Amino acid sequence: MMQKILESKQEKLNYQYQVATHLVNSIVILDEKLTIQYVNPAAEALLLRSYKKLKGLAFHNIFFNDSINDERLLEVLKSGQVFTNNEVILSVSESSPITVEINVSSVEFSHHPHILLELKQVDQLKKISAETFQLHQWEAARDLIKGLAHEIKNPLGGLRGAAQLLSREITTEQQEYTSMIIAQADRLTNLVDRLLGPNQLPKLAFQNIHQILETICQLTQFNNPKNIHIIRDYDPSIPEIELDQDTIQQAILNIVSNAVHAVSINGEIRFKTRIGINQTISGKLIKLSMQISIIDNGPGIPLKLQDTLFYPMVSGRENGTGLGLSISQTLINQHQGKLSCKSRPGRTEFTILLPISQEKN
Secondary structure, X not given: OHHHHHHHHHHHHHHHHHHHHXXXXXXXXXOOOOEEEEEOHHHHHHHOOOHHHHOOOXXXXXXXXXXXXXXXXXXXXXXXXXXXXXXXXXXXXXXXXXXXXXXXXXXXXXXXXXXXXXXXXXXXXXXXXXXXXXXXXXXXXXXXXXXXXXXXXXXXXXXXXXXXHHXXXXXXXXXXXXXXXXXHHHHHHHHHHHHHOOOOOOOOEEEOHHHHHHHHHXXXXXXXXXXXXXXXXXXXXXXXXXXXXXXXXXXXXXXXXXXXXXXXXXXXXXXXXXXXXXXXXXOEEEEEEEEEEEEEOOOOOOHHHHOOOOXXXXXXXOOOOOOHHHHHHHHHHHOOOEEEEEEEOOEEXXXXXEEXXXXXX
């Protein structure tokens, strides 16, 4: 009888292990000393370590700066009460902090009470939500600017035409004023055209992105009074992809131009390329993409500008027009790509994601 009970418990444990192995959420089991006794494969991926290396380690040797203290965990072990925390910031080893939803409960493991942690990383979901919101805001701002631009161009054209007609009826001395009106009307028309952004679809052809980046590096080095150091960090395995060489070059040049203005003398700009796996672009999962990063060691972008950085007329420079990054965003969007930015003092990184076609014509 006892043998059957033991066999039944063992079968139950084996079944539980099999279920835990296939769970998407990360499972971590702690004993009464808060040392790790078991992790499932999802937890191994989250913690960046194998089960063998994790087993026996103290919980707080793996998770740094978390808001789940020892007393709260041990209380679950004693009382059996369950608690959930929707946003816990965890620093895993030396990697960047991650945000998780954590469920803590008690469980019997190896015939003894243990603490069961179920972790669900929510960074990616929050990131996708924030990016989708920002994209919609950018599209709304762009459409508003386009509507205003068209409304402005019509009276400007009439103003210019009237000034031309008037110049024929007045003396040569007075034509100085009509010439000024025409010149200012042309200047405003040019500004409005830049606000409207590119109005031609990209001419796609298979191109080597590193050749484009090399051209940009050379252009940057030709006019380099700050003695900026250009660093190349390329992934040579990246295949040729379909893109418009001129528009992609212009999009990257706009970003590099901002970096050149931002860095100090003897500053650094890094050109980095990588393959992206399972990246999200405009809410869609892209299995294979090309990632281009332009990284500088300047002072960083003010926090108040970061959410509206790609809107037209938003600039952190005193004499900036605020059009360069907006145009870059439009050009990248025309390639079904994504342009994003992360910035802090000493490091600003603009990242371009472009889908890689699985077939080459």
